Amino acid sequence: xxxxxxxxxxxxxxxxxxxxxxxxxxxxxxxxxxxxxxxxxxxxxxxxxxxxxxxxxxxxxxxxxxxxxxxxxxxxxxxxxxxxxxxxxxxxxxxxxxxxxxxxxxxxxxxxxxxxxxxxxxxxxxxxxxxxxxxxxxxxxxxxxxxxxxxxxxxxxxxxxxxxxxxxxxxxxxxxxxxxxxxxxxxxxxxxxxxxxxxxxxxxxxxxxxxxxxxxxxxxxxxxxxxxxxxxxxxxxxxxxxxxxxxxxxxxxxxxxxxxxxxxxxxxxxxxxxxxxxxxxxxxxxxxxxxxxxxxxxxxxxxxxxxxxxxxxxxxxxxxxxxxxxxxxxxxxxxxxxxxxxxxxxxxxxxx
Amino acid sequence: xxxxxxxxxxxxxxxxxxxxxxxxxxxxxxxxxxxxxxxxxxxxxxxxxxxxxxxxxxxxxxxxxxxxxxxxxxxxxxxxxxxxxxxxxxxxxxxxxxxxxxxxxxxxxxxxxxxxxxxxxxxxxxxxxxxxxxxxxxxxxxxxxxxxxxxxxxxxxxxxxxxxxxxxxxxxxxxxxxxxxxxxxxxxxxxxxxxxxxxxxxxxxxxxxxxxxxxxxxxxxxxxxxxxxxxxxxxxxxxxxxxxxxxxxxxxxxxxxxxxxxxxxxxxxxxxxxxxxxxxxxxxxxxxxxxxxxxxxxxxxxxxxxxxxxxxxxxxxxxxxxxxxxxxxxxxxxxxxxxxxxxxxxxxxxxx
DNA sequence: GCCTAGCATTGGAACGATCAACAAGCGGGG
DNA sequence: CCCCGCTTGTTGATCGTTCCAATGCTAGGC
Numbered sequence: 001x002x003x004x005x006x007x008x009x010x011x012x013x014x015x016x017x018x019x020x021x022x023x024x025x026x027x028x029x030x031x032x033x034x035x036x037x038x039x040x041x042x043x044x045x046x047x048x049x050x051x052x053x054x055x056x057x058x059x060x061x062x063x064x065x066x067x068x069x070x071x072x073x074x075x076x077x078x079x080x081x082x083x084x085x086x087x088x089x090x091x092x093x094x095x096x097x098x099x100x101x102x103x104x105x106x107x108x109x110x111x112x113x114x115x116x117x118x119x120x121x122x123x124x125x126x127x128x129x130x131x132x133x134x135x136x137x138x139x140x141x142x143x144x145x146x147x148x149x150x151x152x153x154x155x156x157x158x159x160x161x162x163x164x165x166x167x168x169x170x171x172x173x174x175x176x177x178x179x180x181x182x183x184x185x186x187x188x189x190x191x192x193x194x195x196x197x198x199x200x201x202x203x204x205x206x207x208x209x210x211x212x213x214x215x216x217x218x219x220x221x222x223x224x225x226x227x228x229x230x231x232x233x234x235x236x237x238x239x240x241x242x243x244x245x246x247x248x249x250x251x252x253x254x255x256x257x258x259x260x261x262x263x264x265x266x267x268x269x270x271x272x273x274x275x276x277x278x279x280x281x282x283x284x285x286x287x288x289x290x291x292x293x294x295x296x297x298x299x300x301x302x303x304x305x306x307x308x309x310x311x312x313x314x315x316x317x318x319x320x321x322x323x324x325x326x327x328x329x330x331x332x333x334x335x336x337x338x339x340x341x342x343x344x345x346x347x348x349x350x351x352x
Numbered sequence: 353x354x355x356x357x358x359x360x361x362x363x364x365x366x367x368x369x370x371x372x373x374x375x376x377x378x379x380x381x382x383x384x385x386x387x388x389x390x391x392x393x394x395x396x397x398x399x400x401x402x403x404x405x406x407x408x409x410x411x412x413x414x415x416x417x418x419x420x421x422x423x424x425x426x427x428x429x430x431x432x433x434x435x436x437x438x439x440x441x442x443x444x445x446x447x448x449x450x451x452x453x454x455x456x457x458x459x460x461x462x463x464x465x466x467x468x469x470x471x472x473x474x475x476x477x478x479x480x481x482x483x484x485x486x487x488x489x490x491x492x493x494x495x496x497x498x499x500x501x502x503x504x505x506x507x508x509x510x511x512x513x514x515x516x517x518x519x520x521x522x523x524x525x526x527x528x529x530x531x532x533x534x535x536x537x538x539x540x541x542x543x544x545x546x547x548x549x550x551x552x553x554x555x556x557x558x559x560x561x562x563x564x565x566x567x568x569x570x571x572x573x574x575x576x577x578x579x580x581x582x583x584x585x586x587x588x589x590x591x592x593x594x595x596x597x598x599x600x601x602x603x604x605x606x607x608x609x610x611x612x613x614x615x616x617x618x619x620x621x622x623x624x625x626x627x628x629x630x631x632x633x634x635x636x637x638x639x640x641x642x643x644x645x646x647x648x649x650x651x652x653x654x655x656x657x658x659x660x661x662x663x664x665x666x667x668x669x670x671x672x673x674x675x676x677x678x679x680x681x682x683x684x685x686x687x688x689x690x691x692x693x694x695x696x697x698x699x700x701x702x703x704x
Numbered sequence: 705g706c707c708t709a710g711c712a713t714t715g716g717a718a719c720g721a722t723c724a725a726c727a728a729g730c731g732g733g734g
Numbered sequence: 735c736c737c738c739g740c741t742t743g744t745t746g747a748t749c750g751t752t753c754c755a756a757t758g759c760t761a762g763g764c
Contacts, residue, residue: 018484020720031744036722046742063484067422068720071749076419078466083455092448093648099448103435103467112487113467114430115455132370132415135464242652270652277654296445297649300594300622302629372750383714388752398712420750423719 019060028056039064070134079106079323080136082126083115084143093295094312095142098164101316102140109324111137124153131159138323140164151175162323164315166336168211176322178315178337182212182292185308185341186219189262189290192306192343196351198260198288199227202252203235204245204272205264213237213264216292220262234258238268245271246278253279259287260349266291266298269305273348283348294344304346311339371412380408391416422486431458431675432488434478435467436495445647446664447494450516453668454492461676463489476505483511490675492516503527514675516667518688520563528674530667530689534564534644537660537693538571541614541642544658544695548703550612550640551579554604555587556597556624557616565589565616568644572614586610590620597623598630605631611639612701618643618650621657625700635700646696656698663691 025032030053037044038053045053056062070076081102083095103113114136118126123143127150130136139161141150151173154161167173186203193201203220206213217235224231233256238244245268252258253275263269269291273283281287283303291298294309318337325332377384382405389396390405397405408414422428433454435447455465466488470478475495479502482488491513493502503525506513519525538555545553555572558565569587576583585608590596597620604610605627615621621643625635633639635655643650646661670689677684 018486021722022720032720033722033745034743037743040722044742049742061484063481065423065720066485066487067419067428068749069722070419071417071423071720071751072722074749083452092445096445096448096451099467100435100469103469107469115451115465115467117452117455117459129415132413133418134370135418267648267652274654295649296619296647297652300619300649301653302626373752374750384750385715385752386713389713392752396712401712417750420719421752423721423750424752426719 018065019062020065021062024053024056024060024062027060028053074134075137076135077111078114078136079111080114080116080127080130080139082118082139082141082143084117084120094293094310098142098312098316101313102319105316105320109320113140123149127154127159128157131157138162138327140319140323148173160323160326162319162326164319166211166338174335176326176332176335178318178322178339180310180312180315181338181340182216183219183222184338185292185310185343186216186262187223188219188341188343189306189308189349190220190223190260192345193260193262193288193290193349194223194227196260196288196349200229200234200256200258201260201262201288202256202258203231203263204248204252204261204268205235205237206240207237210264216264240265240267242267242271242274245269246274249275250278253281253287261287261289263289263291266293266295266305266307269307269348270297270301273301273305284350285352288351289348290343298344298346301348304348306346306349307344308341309344310341314339370417371414372417373414376405376408376412376414379412380405426486427489428487429463430466430488431463432466432468432479432482432491434470434491434493434495436469436472446645446662450494450664450668453665454671457668457672461672465492475501479506479511480509483509490514490679492671492675500525512675512678514671514678516671518563518690526687528678528684528687530670530674530691532662532664532667533690533692534568535571535574536690537644537662537695538568538614539575540571540693540695541658541660541701542572542575542612544697545612545614545640545642545701546575546579548612548640548701552581552586552608552610553612553614553640554608554610555583555615556600556604556613556620557587557589558592559589562616568616592617592619594619594623594626597621598626601627602630605633605639613639613641615641615643618645618647618657618659621659621700622649622653625653625657636702637704640703641700642695650696650698653700656700658698658701659696660693661696662693666691 021032021035024035028035030049034045035053038050042050106113116126116130127139137160139154139159141161141163142165148167148169151163151167155175161175163175163177164179166177166179190201201224203217205217208214221231236248236252238248249261249272261269261272263272269289272289276283276287283289289305291305291307294307298305298307318339322332373384373387376387380387382401386397386401387405390402394402458465468478468482479491489512491506491511493513493515494517500519500521503515503519507527513527515527515529516531518529518531542553553576555569557569560566573583588600588604590600601613601624613621613624615624621641624641628635628639635641641657643657643659646659650657650659670691674684
């Protein structure tokens, strides 16, 4: 068993209580506080004392009891994340990718991620309990898509948090946030299609009530500005449904002479691909299609679906960076941070 | 703001410390212990005392401090889960679905899920730290695909845990586990294709070293037993790669006269669909194809990919049930529990 | 009237860490 | 010679909860 890299080869008997500060102190012939300092303020110890204490710690396989430390310092080193299923416009795989990066990132500073759930009807459910029981140091709020009661609530409580997602409804919000610039992604996708020679490029997105969808649509609109096209006739707002997208694509192909599609999701984009197949149009050479989120489906669909990939790893890095500033009561530079996604080009959008 | 369902309308000033047992006790005119009993052993109190204490608790918005409780009772009400990215044979979306159910399920008993990460090279990394610092009550081990050093390690430590995944290498393992019966899933898929009139049904799976893959393959093999077919010529073991699957499908179609494919993953199955498209074979009427995991890709791929869907919600329920038995030192009935997956039939496997 | 049993409630100690204050040793300046 | 400051280390108190043993009180039996 590969033990070397993991620490001491301690084999405690089953259920024997783990060593405490006092155990280590006795064994090393120093006081409790000295052991504590060896861990938290090693520069206070004389080098030889330090090594002696560290030796004992290593030998006994001692780790400070988190509960006791938390009780005294009022810091649990836990970050709360309300874990919802399948939010609007985000496939499950997205959350998984983000979460992994987040866990990885917070572990660098000895923190962990605590997942909790709550009544889907009440976006605030769950936060309060953890707050009152001082179970977490801070929150990472991810479900801010439709209004953000969480932000206001947590701020009124004085609870530290950072949000993944903009405060759409409240431009004056003072909390820290990180988000992906969906408009930028859609703009890059649209420009890419224009470079491929497409002129009448349609937007296929969700209902107007979706802030996420409207943000992305704005990018398409910006890229199409000055094209002389009538944007109204090139835009369709539908449910995130394969078949709805297929029908909408047929209509846009028939009525608006569209040759390019920028879509708010991979599901919608694949609906367009289906429509193309039904008309013997070749995705790529004949019709340019770009989706959003770079899901597994985009990767395996024939002939390969170009898609806008969100920089979730970077989002996690930035969230954690800002979170540490917030926890240290340091000023955060920019209140909000918009990260640009990256276009992954596959054959569905390449002419040649 | 919907406050009613969430508890008391407490508005504490920013950073004012939350109330403690002593605060509540003073306010209610009883001792600390009585308040504690009101929470943990309400039957010990006289009804009128109980309601009085509860009123104060409600009014102050009191929740017991988790750290203090954990220190005293040595139970954190946290379950550790090492969160790896993309394990063999499982797409990210799977983990997300499972995790959500798990979080939901453990919350019923006031528990939470703590995610941690570890060096991908060392399957034991991370467990030891949490154990020594008594940060979690138990573990849910999910990455037991290739041998299970975790199980042995945790047992030697006397740490409570349940595994999602069989102890492949050690049939005598005594720990509790829950797993999905991949063989059953593949068998049902194969029988489904036979019912549709297919006779020469191929297996498209992973390398022999994959226990998960071989388990599923066994189900195909069992369903094909007695068919009189030469199974060896009907079986292909390849990487989990779209193109590898496409090529293998062409070969099986050419050389073995195959009309049905049972695949170890949706990626492989979609590779088969690509091969069909290249030969103008219609998935469904001409060739039956079934994948595994019911990913988003299976749902959106034309013409709809039949797929074996894992009962992850039920896995979570059972894991938590068993975990509570383990934590209570009660005997668990069956050491292991195999749950049958369900076949989701779409057009790729329907003749009509 | 006294003893016992049972009930409701109480006060002290403990969990294992950190914080605050202080003590011992030592060298240097007035 | 004394005082001061610096380094190094110690001791008691504390965080907020639950466990343990003991308390006051009432009712019942003899």
